[in-house]
Amino acid sequence: MYPFKDMKRIALLLILLLAAVYSGFGADKELFREAEGRYKSGNYAAALDLYSRFIAENRISPDVPDAQFKRAVCFYQLGRKPDALELFSNIRESYASTGYIEMVPFWQGRISLEFGDFQDAADYFNEYIADGSGAPASEAYLYRSMSYQQLGRTDDAAYSLELLLDREDFEDDGYIAALLGSIYLKQGKYKSLLELTAEISGDSISPEYSNRLALYEAEARYGSGDIAGAEELYSMLVEVDDPVMSVAWQRLFTIYGKLGRADELTGLLRDAEKDLKGKPDILQDFRMRIGIASYNSGDIDTAEKYFLTIWDTSSPSLISGLVPLYYSKLLERRGKSDRAVELLEIYLSESDDHRSGILVRLAELYARSGFLGKAESRLDEFFKDYSESTFFYEAAYLKSFISYKDERIDEALEWVGRAYSADSRGDRTASLLRLESILLKKKGDYKSAADKLIRYLDYQPEDVAASLDLFRLRFMLKDYETLLVESVDFKWRSDVRDNHLSAYLLTSYLSGLSSIAVSDYGRAVNELSLISPVNTEEAGLAEIYPYALFYKGWALYRDVEYLHAMSVFDELIENHPDSPSATEAAYLAGWCGYILGDYESSSAYFLKYAGLAGDDERGHFMYAKNLAALERYREAVSIFAEITRENEDSQLADDALFEKAAIHALMGDAEQAASDYEFLYHKYGGRLAEEGMFRRGELYYDNNDFSAAAAAYYDFRRNYPRSTMYDAALYWGGMSLRENGEGFGAALLWENIINNYRESIFRAPAMLKTAEVYADADDFSSALSMYEQCRLEYPGTDRAATAANESEKLRLLINGLSEREAELNVIITREGGAGSSEGRLAMIELSALYISMGGSDLKPAMSMLTQVAGHAAEDPAAAADAQFYIGEYYYRQNNFPKAVKAFVETAGINPADKDSSARALYRAADTAVLAGSREDAEELIKRLKTHYPGTEWAVEADRLLEEAE
DSSP: OHHHHHHHHHHHHHHHHHHHHHHHHHHHHHHHHHHHHHHHTTOHHHHHHHHHHHHHHOTTOTTHHHHHHHHHHHHHHTTOHHHHHHHHHHHHHHOTTSTTGGGHHHHHHHHHHHHTOHHHHHHHHHHHHHHOOOTTHHHHHHHHHHHHHHTTOHHHHHHHHHHHHHOSSOOOHHHHHHHHHHHHHHHTOHHHHHHHHHHSOGGGSOHHHHHHHHHHHHHHHHHTTOHHHHHHHHHHHTTSSSTHHHHHHHHHHHHHHHTTOHHHHHHHHHHHHHHTTTOHHHHHHHHHHHHHHHHHHTOHHHHHHHHHHHHHHSOGGGSOTHHHHHHHHHHHHTTOHHHHHHHHHHHHHHOOTTHHHHHHHHHHHHHHTTOHHHHHHHHHHHHHHOTTOTTHHHHHHHHHHHHHHTTOHHHHHHHHHHHHHHOTTOTTHHHHHHHHHHHHHHHTOHHHHHHHHHHHHHHOTTOHHHHHHHHHHHHHTTOHHHHHHHHHHHHHOHHHHHHOHHHHHHHHHHHHHHHHHTTOHHHHHHHHHTOOHHHHHHHTOGGGHHHHHHHHHHHHHHTTOHHHHHHHHHHHHHHOTTSHHHHHHHHHHHHHHHHHTOHHHHHHHHHHHHHHTTSOHHHHHHHHHHHHHTTOHHHHHHHHHHHHHHOTTSTTHHHHHHHHHHHHHHTTOHHHHHHHHHHHHHHTOHHHHHHHHHHHHHHHHHTTOHHHHHHHHHHHHHHOTTOTTHHHHHHHHHHHHHHTTOHHHHHHHHHHHHHHOTTOTTHHHHHHHHHHHHHHTTOHHHHHHHHHHHHHHSTTSHHHHHHHHHHHHHHHHHTTOOHHHHHHHHHHHHHTGGGSHHHHHHHHHHHHHHHHHOOSOOHHHHHHHHHHHTTTTTOHHHHHHHHHHHHHHHHHTTOHHHHHHHHHHHHHHOTTOHHHHHHHHHHHHHHHHHTTOHHHHHHHHHHHHHHSTTSHHHHHHHHHHHHHO
16 A cells, blocks of 8 residues: 555656756757757857757757767867867767767768878778768768878779769769879879770869879870870870979970980970960979979989079079979089088078978988088977978988987987888888998897898898898807808809909908807818908908908917918018017917927017017017027026016016926026925915926925925925825825835825825825835735735726735745745736746746756746747747756756757757857757767857857857867
């Protein structure tokens, strides 16, 4: 029940509210109608005010969307185009219910076109045309074509006009046909242009456009080679009362000149001047066109005549800006840049025609004359007033160049970026890439500079200078491998070899240096050998030849071709002594001689280096080293002493002192050498001092002053406890102590190596020497233990073999053998007895030792000798020696018959050794005499003298018989 009563109350309130609203709408409707009236009458300011009041007073009215649209149009008509564009965009989003919504893209396109946002304009017009419901569709086709033309899309621009010509709702065919004809003409589509003029009836369009189409037709015929047809049309057009007549006269002038009809030119110009006399504007335009045509064809005199006539007969305010523009170019070509500037400044002060181009032209002239400040001032004027000018690219490019010259590199790069933006067609990208590369190189960004040059060379692959710049950048970037690969193809190009000698030589130079950088010294020599005194002089690059010589010599030096390198350096020194590289060449030539052992030449080069380098101590230092190599020690010592004495703090003072000490050592003055090494330590320290202190010990040791040597090695260890030579100092310090009779002191040092320097090369020798000390002290157990440790820790090495031999020898000594017996037994065991040459020799020596010592038991000797004698086939010399000692064995046993037999057999074992065989026969004869067998003795002596005459044994044999008697 109660809810029903509430619904009645709500319904009553709604009725009252609606009544109030409709009451308000009545008043607002009147305001809206008043706004509409003002809008239709063209009073856009009043209309805008009324529409705004209407919207403010009644925001929910269904007429608000239409009112907003009309407000946007009012904004446009009042010149408030940014506000109009913003409001049209708002209408699309918030007021799409307006009855004019299909018109919004048209207006957005029109404003975007005027703002220069050509792509946006084209998109808006495409949207509008695609919708197809708008009234001014024909205008949309026209504006779309204009947008496409600005974007460089001439095909699309022409197509849009072609569609427009086919529409029935557009009546001004003459204008569109003329516009389309101009596009065809720019595209070079002469056939399409001629078809167009054939379709369009001259009677159906105004004379203005029919004359223009006739001119375009004439241009098409001229461009397609129909000169006669073109001349006929031009001749007709010079009769019409239209500005095109000046173009027609100018074209006839060009045709006559091109066809060589010089005799008719004078009459043509006279007729033109006469016909145009009453039309001053057209006459001036004609003169200007003739001047420009003459200038472009290279007829500077005729061009100047017409430009000067225009300038002298008219006020600057009445002259086209093209006249001073072209006239200034002509004057500059004649070397009259100051006059060109004056002309442009005068014109600029009285006329704004072509002002944008004239400002840029003035800036160019000022910049070329070095007046960068004035040039930049004119450019600033241009950028302030003409940011959308077709000259913006040239202006931005010039601004970048001026900034570069003024060292404002970042600013220059910024202007290059703006120039890119102005180059909508991209046909000037190459020039910008070249400039950008130069700027980036100046900035030190070599990688980016190289990248830009690579892109530039895609556009201009024949630009030799740019290729050379790229090679320079590759070198700066240390991209040597790429440089070496690319330079091969570049140098093989016929245009480079034949017409660009300097680029060819510089590329060879860079390739040579790059080859050195990658250690390809052979190629470096080949590349640098292409550079000669003759071709560098011819190319204007004489200054690089000495450097090419130097690096060629350096490549040879690094390739260990010292003799060839020295000859190259010598050419540089002799022929180009003033070159900065000659000094270093002398130094390196000195080193070549030094390495080759040609110390005389080396000395001469180092002396020359010292002279070229302003008495540089490096030259004197190496000169002294050569003197030392030539054993001119006293002279060398004198120079080294002078280097040290003259400047004790020089970089070579410590080296000189070190070399001086070494020479004193060679001269046998160990005390002075040791004193120098010690002074080196106290004065300079460092690596040389460390080596010098070690050498003190070597000096004393080599001079048998073992006490001083031990003290010197001790000083070294005390001063250099972390030296890499510390273990060596321990070892040689031990050797010094042992030689000085301090065996156990030596053993202490060696045990330090054994225990603490396990990787030292002196560890194994230290073990052997320590074992010797123990053996000398009869501490055989410790000695054997040390030998065994060495054998186990260094298996397979000579040290291990020595340890094994010494161990065996020691054991034999312990068993009562003499030292030599022990040594020979060790050898026989180690070498496998009679199975080896060393074993056989040891067995012979040991057997001889036993035989010489005598004794009751010589069976071991006989056994060893018999074994060796059994190897006569492979070792006749050892077998003969063994057989000889078998004879001695029997001789000692008083078994003379067997002794004689053994000696005789000896003579036949190794007949090549005549002395040994003769000795054996002599010994057989001697034994026969002792045995009382004179006949046998005589027979043996006869045999000896027959087979071995002249030997000392043959002479002794005669005495043998005499003594027997």
